[in-house]
Amino acid sequence: MKLDSKIPEGPVAEKWTKHKLNVKLVNPANRRKYSVIVVGSGLAGASAAATMAEQGYVVDCFTYNDSPRRAHSIAAQGGINAAKNYPNDGDSIYRLFYDTVKGGDFRAREANVYRLAEVSNQIIDHCVAQGIPFGREYGGYLDNRSFGGAQVSRTFYSRGQTGQQLLIGAYGALSKEIKKKTVTMYTRCEVIDVVVIDGQARGIISRNLVTGELTRHVADAVVLATGGYSNVFFLSTNAMACNASAAWRAYKKGAAFANPCYTQIHPTCIPVHGEYQSKLTLMSESLRNDGRIWVPKAKGDKRPANDIPEDERDYYLERKYPSFGNLVPRDLASRNAKIVCDEGYGVGPTGNAVYLDFAEAIERVGKDNIKAKYGNLFEMYNRITDEDPYTTPMMIFPAVHYTMGGLWVDYNLMTSLPGLYAIGECNFSDHGANRLGASALMQGLADGYFVLPNTINDYLASEKIPKVGTDHAAFAEAETVAQDKLDKLLAIKGNRTVDDFHRELGLLLWENCGMGRSEKGLKKALERIPQIREEFWKNVNVPGSADDLNQALEKANRVADFMEFAELMVKDALERTESCGGHFREESQTDEGEALRNDDEYAHVATWEFQGLDKEPALHKEPLVYEEVKLTQRSYK
Amino acid sequence: MSDTINISLKVWRQNQGEEGHFEVYQAKDIDTSASFLEMLDVVNEQLTLNGKEPIAFEDDCREGICGACGVLVNGTTHGSHEKTTLCQLHMRKFKNNEQIVIEPFRAHPFTVIKDLVVDRSGLDAIITEGGYVSVKTGNAPEASTTPIKKELAEAAMDAAECIGCGACVAACPNGSAMLFTAAKVSQYALLPQGHPERKQRVEGMVGKMDELGFGSCSNEYECAVACPKGIDVQNIARLNREFIKASFM
Numbered sequence: 001m002k003l004d005s006k007i008p009e010g011p012v013a014e015k016w017t018k019h020k021l022n023v024k025l026v027n028p029a030n031r032r033k034y035s036v037i038v039v040g041s042g043l044a045g046a047s048a049a050a051t052m053a054e055q056g057y058v059v060d061c062f063t064y065n066d067s068p069r070r071a072h073s074i075a076a077q078g079g080i081n082a083a084k085n086y087p088n089d090g091d092s093i094y095r096l097f098y099d100t101v102k103g104g105d106f107r108a109r110e111a112n113v114y115r116l117a118e119v120s121n122q123i124i125d126h127c128v129a130q131g132i133p134f135g136r137e138y139g140g141y142l143d144n145r146s147f148g149g150a151q152v153s154r155t156f157y158s159r160g161q162t163g164q165q166l167l168i169g170a171y172g173a174l175s176k177e178i179k180k181k182t183v184t185m186y187t188r189c190e191v192i193d194v195v196v197i198d199g200q201a202r203g204i205i206s207r208n209l210v211t212g213e214l215t216r217h218v219a220d221a222v223v224l225a226t227g228g229y230s231n232v233f234f235l236s237t238n239a240m241a242c243n244a245s246a247a248w249r250a251y252k253k254g255a256a257f258a259n260p261c262y263t264q265i266h267p268t269c270i271p272v273h274g275e276y277q278s279k280l281t282l283m284s285e286s287l288r289n290d291g292r293i294w295v296p297k298a299k300g301d302k303r304p305a306n307d308i309p310e311d312e313r314d315y316y317l318e319r320k321y322p323s324f325g326n327l328v329p330r331d332l333a334s335r336n337a338k339i340v341c342d343e344g345y346g347v348g349p350t351g352n353a354v355y356l357d358f359a360e361a362i363e364r365v366g367k368d369n370i371k372a373k374y375g376n377l378f379e380m381y382n383r384i385t386d387e388d389p390y391t392t393p394m395m396i397f398p399a400v401h402y403t404m405g406g407l408w409v410d411y412n413l414m415t416s417l418p419g420l421y422a423i424g425e426c427n428f429s430d431h432g433a434n435r436l437g438a439s440a441l442m443q444g445l446a447d448g449y450f451v452l453p454n455t456i457n458d459y460l461a462s463e464k465i466p467k468v469g470t471d472h473a474a475f476a477e478a479e480t481v482a483q484d485k486l487d488k489l490l491a492i493k494g495n496r497t498v499d500d501f502h503r504e505l506g507l508l509l510w511e512n513c514g515m516g517r518s519e520k521g522l523k524k525a526l527e528r529i530p531q532i533r534e535e536f537w538k539n540v541n542v543p544g545s546a547d548d549l550n551q552a553l554e555k556a557n558r559v560a561d562f563m564e565f566a567e568l569m570v571k572d573a574l575e576r577t578e579s580c581g582g583h584f585r586e587e588s589q590t591d592e593g594e595a596l597r598n599d600d601e602y603a604h605v606a607t608w609e610f611q612g613l614d615k616e617p618a619l620h621k622e623p624l625v626y627e628e629v630k631l632t633q634r635s636y637k
Numbered sequence: 638m639s640d641t642i643n644i645s646l647k648v649w650r651q652n653q654g655e656e657g658h659f660e661v662y663q664a665k666d667i668d669t670s671a672s673f674l675e676m677l678d679v680v681n682e683q684l685t686l687n688g689k690e691p692i693a694f695e696d697d698c699r700e701g702i703c704g705a706c707g708v709l710v711n712g713t714t715h716g717s718h719e720k721t722t723l724c725q726l727h728m729r730k731f732k733n734n735e736q737i738v739i740e741p742f743r744a745h746p747f748t749v750i751k752d753l754v755v756d757r758s759g760l761d762a763i764i765t766e767g768g769y770v771s772v773k774t775g776n777a778p779e780a781s782t783t784p785i786k787k788e789l790a791e792a793a794m795d796a797a798e799c800i801g802c803g804a805c806v807a808a809c810p811n812g813s814a815m816l817f818t819a820a821k822v823s824q825y826a827l828l829p830q831g832h833p834e835r836k837q838r839v840e841g842m843v844g845k846m847d848e849l850g851f852g853s854c855s856n857e858y859e860c861a862v863a864c865p866k867g868i869d870v871q872n873i874a875r876l877n878r879e880f881i882k883a884s885f886m
């Protein structure tokens with residue numbers, strides 16, 4: 001496999017403009033002769049489907065949810081970045097670009113990141129025009145807040161429900177096209193395979209989750225906008241149904257997978273309560289604007305937080321990183337929480353929590369102001385924990401949240417499988433080894449509204465895409481494979497539930513491929529995963545049938561893929577012996593315990609190619625070339 | 638601090654195209670800090686291991702924002718009137734040895750797909766008729782050229798908080814989707830961006846609501862009591878004004 005990133009020539013600030021001029025276009029009158037399948041209706045999928053339909057393409061859009069509005073993007077709380085510089089605090093496209101490359105620990109492609117920063121401003125313009133109620137100041141102009149990893153305020157927000165409002169905007173755009181019949185929406189339909197004909201992605205197999213029926217869909221190009229794979233850990237902040245299946249099956253059909261070990265652990269989540277726990281709840285990072293993080297200075301101090309006097313508290317982030325303080329990037333905030341807890345300073349019943357304290361902010365700006373900014377988050381916290389964060393500090397602990405790794409894509413967002421595109425969280429492209437807060441919404445919408453609708457033209461206009469029908473043998477074969485797999489899962493009738501296996505896998509990964517990774521732990525995980533997988537296929541119990549709504553079967557089908565995917569993730573983590581961003585290899589740290597990169601050997605995208613079920617995947621390295629930004633050891637001191 | 642309780646569940650079970658019925662299950666040693674859906678997870682694990690089919694119910698985010706969850710708990714939508722979605726309801730709200738009756742949302746346009754899962758696609762169909770601003774990607778002017786009074790932006794956001802769960806429909810004696818529709822109409826009535834299409838929007842959305850068999854509003858306001866997001870009934874008055882205005886446009 002030869003990876004060509006197709007980064008345009010020229011200065012970084014001119015690449016995108018030039019590239020747009022160079023892409024071939026499809027004549028407007030001819031566009032309705034082309035069809036595109038979009039899998040996913042989150043921010044990336046809905047915006048892409050709507051925009052391509054506006055351009056005149058015939059679009060089929062799929063989601064397993066009962067409505068496009070329920071995609072996981074809806075849960076994003078804090079906000080979306082853009083380089084508007086409305087607060088006049090020194091922001092610019094270049095600074096947003098630089099912060100993102102640096103925040104990603106110099107493991108992202110410069111050209112992609114610059115483009116992202118460049119289109120960020122158009123996203124805000126578009127969303128305002130859609131009537132998205134962003135937070136405003138009394139003068140009627142848009143307000144901004146700050147987020148980790150930046151020294152400017154560039155984050156636009158709608159209370160604590162930014163993802164909801166942006167998604168409803170994109171869903172509105174999609175609905176507008178559904179009404180015009182330029183988009184056909186398939187809800188409660190799960191895509192379970194990508195169909196490849198003569199080396200091109202030409203369609204999908206979908207399962208109707210209500211009737212169980214498998215259907216075939218053909219198109220000229222296929223776009224995956226299927227989100228991230230955090231749920232491989234079982235416990236994460238992602239919605240329950242988030243999964244890796246579409247991307248994983250595309251990988252098995254020839255699309256390379258990049259940097260699977262880059263996962264993000266979010267510092268501010270509600271700690272795990274008990275065995276029954278089904279997911280973890282994020283408390284938006286924006287809370288770190290006003291909340292101060294601390295632990296008691298004495299180990300095992302069991303006094304209630306409010307009884308611990310000021311001078312017996314360790315505000316460890318402010319102490320270690322005076323210039324960024326509580327607003328250090330996520331990977332640092334998370335790792336430091338783990339360090340203090342591992343050392344025995346953690347609080348709460350399990351000792352796996354730190355305080356996030358608003359007392360000082362409430363005194364400074366008043367309870368009403370804090371309520372206006374974070375009211376819904378405080379309510380959510382109260383509902384889950386039964387504690388009042390206005391009077392007692394919140395308890396928080398890191399949780400798996402986002403995956404920077406994903407399908408490898410070139411500058412056009414096309415995977416290594418011609419005709420197959422990947423956008424939003426499901427590609428690997430823009431965040432390197434660590435994503436800055438409020439940048440995922442930006443990337444999803446950049447990809448969907450502005451990048452893909454431009455770049456896909458080039459493929460449709462210049463490639464020869466022969467007419468095929470769903471009667472092609474490749475469709476029949478993919479359908480048979482899918483059906484066999486479902487039948488097999490149902491026939492096992494073992495003694496353990498799907499969740500039980502998923503939990504076991506997740507815990508193994510959390511312990512060995514989570515916040516800290518070592519050769520020993522990774523090797524142990526690599527040994528265990530195939531054993532768990534083998535037992536899964538012998539002993540899982542999936543009740544019911546394949547011909548109606550069967551949620552256990554849906555889960556089993558997804559977990560079966562996680563069982564395979566996990567192995568690749570751990571392999572990738574083992575291969576990368578350096579520390580970078582969210583990937584902390586315990587063997588590679590500075591004297592002060594910070595992540596130590598190894599640019600000589602690892603300034604590349606690790607890209608894996610499927611070679612067959614019983615064969616080792618092949619590793620290809622796409623070198624990362626930095627022309628604009630000088631590689632430095634990240635410092636937030 | 639968490640405790641455990643025992644609960645007896647009377648749950649509606651129904652396969653597609655068949656008559657439904659109640660079944661009774663015991664949920665033992667349920668941690669009171671578990672959520673309602675986590676309690677159902679525990680019950681489902683037991684059912685599975687006993688060779689029965691687990692109870693089908695809908696959920697996704699489990700954070701009160703996607704609007705996927707929602708059933709009737711003891712006859713109440715989302716099991717509480719405290720601005721809480723089902724996924725955010727915790728077992729500490731229940732007593733030891735209590736019996737809980739769980740049924741799907743009952744409303745004429747919401748047919749049961751299986752057990753507690755109902756078809757709410759009618760709500761999407763209403764939005765399709767105009768619950769948006771028709772702006773194409775690329776059309777937008779620079780964002781700061783549209784200043785909007787903070788109070789208006791906040792009021793629009795209050796309306797925009799609707800999660801589309803359908804509790805308002807299930808709580809309404811007429812099965813009306815008036816609060817749902819009004820929230821969307823209001824958001825755009827309050828903002829200048831929504832004005833060019835206000836006539837088509839309100840007429841299209843209300844027309845669709847009628848066509849799909851959602852009932853009409855007789856000012857019972859059960860919807861606002863049931864709404865987990867506290868969407869205000871004032872929005873219904875605003876919709877009515879928009880509707881009257883539209884007839885003069």
Ligand SMILES: Cc1cc2nc3c(=O)[nH]c(=O)nc-3n(C[C@H](O)[C@H](O)[C@H](O)COP(=O)(O)OP(=O)(O)OC[C@H]3O[C@@H](n4cnc5c(N)ncnc54)[C@H](O)[C@@H]3O)c2cc1C
Nearest residue numbers: 040041042043044073076078079191227424425438440441
């Ligand atoms: C709690 C939380 C808070 C967050 N807050 C922020 C924030 O403040 N700012 C920020 O920038 N980012 C935030 N993020 C990250 C951000 O929300 C996500 O990265 C982003 O929304 C992903 O969008 P997406 O469109 O790529 O995927 P998703 O929104 O995950 O959508 C995936 C879509 O694909 C569909 N799908 C997947 N697989 C299949 C299949 N096989 N068949 C059919 N359909 C399929 C799903 O139904 C869904 O429609 C947050 C994330 C979480 C978990």
Ligand code: FES
Nearest residue numbers: 697699704706724
């Ligand atoms: S599961 Fe999303 S609102 Fe309850």
